[in-house]
Amino acid sequence: MYRMRHESFCELVHLLSPLLLVNIKQGCNRNRGGDHVYVELIVHVMLRYMAGGSFHDIRVTAGVATSTFFSCLHRGIKAVNSCPELAIKFPTLEKDLKLAALAFKAKSHGGMLNGCIAALDGWLCRIKVPSVHDTVNIGSYFSGHYQCHGLNVQAACDANCRFIFLSIRCPGGTGDSKAFYGTRLDTFLKSIQPGYYAVADNAYTLSATLLIPYSGSDKRYPHKDVFNFYTSQLRIKIEQAFGMMVNKWRVFKKPVELKLSTIPTLVECCMRLHNFCIHCNESEWHIPDLTPELLEEHMPLYEEYLDGIAPFLQTPVPQVSARHSNVREAITIQLAAHGLSRPCYNRKRNYLG
Numbered sequence: 640m641y642r643m644r645h646e647s648f649c650e651l652v653h654l655l656s657p658l659l660l661v662n663i664k665q666g667c668n669r670n671r672g673g674d675h676v677y678v679e680l681i682v683h684v685m686l687r688y689m690a691g692g693s694f695h696d697i698r699v700t701a702g703v704a705t706s707t708f709f710s711c712l713h714r715g716i717k718a719v720n721s722c723p724e725l726a727i728k729f730p731t732l733e734k735d736l737k738l739a740a741l742a743f744k745a746k747s748h749g750g751m752l753n754g755c756i757a758a759l760d761g762w763l764c765r766i767k768v769p770s771v772h773d774t775v776n777i778g779s780y781f782s783g784h785y786q787c788h789g790l791n792v793q794a795a796c797d798a799n800c801r802f803i804f805l806s807i808r809c810p811g812g813t814g815d816s817k818a819f820y821g822t823r824l825d826t827f828l829k830s831i832q833p834g835y836y837a838v839a840d841n842a843y844t845l846s847a848t849l850l851i852p853y854s855g856s857d858k859r860y861p862h863k864d865v866f867n868f869y870t871s872q873l874r875i876k877i878e879q880a881f882g883m884m885v886n887k888w889r890v891f892k893k894p895v896e897l898k899l900s901t902i903p904t905l906v907e908c909c910m911r912l913h914n915f916c917i918h919c920n921e922s923e924w925h926i927p928d929l930t931p932e933l934l935e936e937h938m939p940l941y942e943e944y945l946d947g948i949a950p951f952l953q954t955p956v957p958q959v960s961a962r963h964s965n966v967r968e969a970i971t972i973q974l975a976a977h978g979l980s981r982p983c984y985n986r987k988r989n990y991l992g
Contacts, residue, residue, distance in 0.1 A: 640686075640687065640690070641683075641686040641687070641690065642686065642689075642690045642887050642888065642916070643686075643915075643916050643919065644919065644920075646919070647915070647916065647919040647920075648682070648686075650919065651682060651912075651915065652678055652679055652682050654722055654724055654725065655678065655681075655682060655715070655718045655719065655722060656678050658717075658718040658721055658722060659678045659681055659682075659714060659715070659718050660678065676703075676707065676710075676711060680701060680703075680711065681711045681714055681715045681718075682715060683701065684697055684698075684701060684703070684708060684711040684712055684715065685711065685712055685715030685716060685719075685908075686912075688712055688890060689888040689889075689890050689905075689908070689909055689912070690887075690888065690889055690890070691888075691889030691890050691892060694708055694709075694712075713901065715908075716901075716904050716905060716908040717904070719908045719911050719912060720904055720907050720908055720911065722911075725911040725912070725914070725915055726911070727802055727803060727804065727805055727907070727910060727911060727914065728803060729757070729795070729803045729804045729823075729824065729827070730756060730797075730803065731827065736756055736831075736835055739755075739756040739757065739797055739798070740753055740754055740755060740756055740835060741753075742797060742798035742799065743755040743756065743758075743797075743798045743873050745798065746798050746872060746873060746876070747869060747872055747873060748869065748872060748982075749979075751869055751973070751974060751977070751979070752869055752870070752873060752970065754834050754835050754836050754941070755835075755836060755837065755838055755873050756797075756835050756836070756837060757795040757796065757797065757803060757804065757824075757837040757838075758795060758796055758797075758837065758838050758839070758873055758874050758875075758876040758877035758880075759793070759794075759795045759804075759819070759824070759837050759838070759839040759843065759849070759877060760794065760795075760815070760839060760840060760874070760877040760878060760881070761791055761792065761793050761794075761815035761818060761819070761842065762792045762794065762881045763782055763785050763787075763789040763790070763791065763792070763811050764789050764790045764792050764807075764811075764891060764895065764902065764906055765785075765787050765788070765789045765891070765893070765894040765895065766780070766788050766789050766790060766811075766894050766895050766896075766899065766902060767788070767894045767895070767896050768780075768788050769788065769899050773898070773899040773900070774810075774899065776810075778812070779810040779811075779812045779813070780810040780811045780812060781811060781812055782811040782812055783812070785811075787811075787894070788811060788894070789810075789811035789894075790807055790809070790810060790811055790902060790903070790906075791807070791809040791810065791811055791813045791815070791818040792805070792806075792807050792906055793805070793806040793807070793815070793818050793819050793822060793824075794806075794877065794880070794881070794910070795824060795837065795877065796876055796877045796880040797876075798873075798876060799876075799917060800876055800877075800879050800880040800883060800917065801880070801913075801914045801917050801918075802880060802884075802910040802911075802913060802914055804822075804823075804824045805906070805907055805910055806818070806819070806822040806823070806824070807902075807903040807906060807907075808822075814842065815839075815840075815842035815843060816842055816843050816844050819843060820844075824837075828846070828848040828849055829846075829848065831848055833847075835848065836848045836849065836850050836966060837849050837850070838850050838851075838870050838873050838874045839851050839874065840852065840874065841854045845962070845963075845964050845967065846964060847964055847965060847966045848966075850870060850964065850966065850967050850970075852866070852867040852870060852871070852874075853866060853867055861980060861981075862971055862972075862974065862975040863971060864981055865971070865974045865975065865979050865980055865981055866967070866970060866971045866974060868981045868982075869970075869974060869979075880913070883913065884909060884910065884913045887913065887916065888909040888912070888913070890905070890909075891909070941966065941969040941970045941972075941973045
């Protein structure tokens with residue numbers, strides 16, 4: 640019913656209680672002598688709504704009025720988004736970056752890619768058609784690709800499909816590259832030290848710290864196809880994260896009918912609870928401390944191949960190169976030097992598909 644175990648529900652109530660407790664006497668007076676709204680009831684209403692339940696069914700079962708239902712819902716969402724233990728955090732410290740890179744390395748076949756710290760993608764959160772009171776440009780929220788109205792959600796996750804970055808500031812008709820430009824993560828990646836990078840799809844702009852697959856005629860070359868395969872193993876994590884979130888919080892299975900201004904807070908709340916559920920169910924959540932050997936300077940596996948890149952491929956400012964990135968070319972050479980190729984089972988699946 641709550642899309643989580645009873646133990647997890649109790650732990651969530653414990654985390655949110657300091658943010659939801661009210662004066663019992665004032666609460667009873669507000670309800671004209673009736674009982675006050677308990678923390679458990681607020682969490683119940685919030686989780687049942689996010690799980691896809693009808694607000695009519697939820698409020699009747701809980702025995703609350705419509706106004707009380709929406710008050711509980713928004714209070715619960717605000718409490719989750721204000722809880723420091725549930726915060727969405729991107730790794731910025733050197734130790735955290737190394738941990739993130741090691742986790743993605745474990746997901747890479749043979750541990751060949753050891754510098755990835757995040758998988759990035761965009762997701763369209765479907766909404767009802769906005770009113771003229773919500774926005775002056777209703778058409779900007781219509782996505783021609785999905786043929787519906789929505790919000791462009793930019794998010795990144797770690798190797799365990801936990802969200803570590805979120806940005807919702809553009810309507811659904813905006814492309815991913817434009818929606819990502821100027822975000823906190825975009826700024827951070829442009830200033831990050833060499834050796835670390837994020838992976839994304841072809842909707843984004845290639846740079847030294849944001850790697851995208853080869854496209855068009857480049858995919859015909861075997862060594863570039865190998866790069867696409869190995870990066871797809873990491874990039875798929877963000878797609879899995881979105882899929883897990885939507886399947887757990889089924890309020891997103893249909894257009895969200897809340898006010899446009901409150902939908903970003905709903906999305907953030909669901910992402911925080913998505914991470915919370917993974918935290919509760921994952922036995923390997925607590926990553927052991929780094930050993931002294933791993934505390935040494937991070938050495939990307941592709942670094943030794945940078946000097947072998949042809950001069951015409953070495954762009955002085957790879958962040959603004961449209962077609963080439965020294966880092967992507969170096970990783971491609973690294974994979975080719977090890978004689979790697981796309982596995983036969985994967986080639987057969989793509990051929991049959």
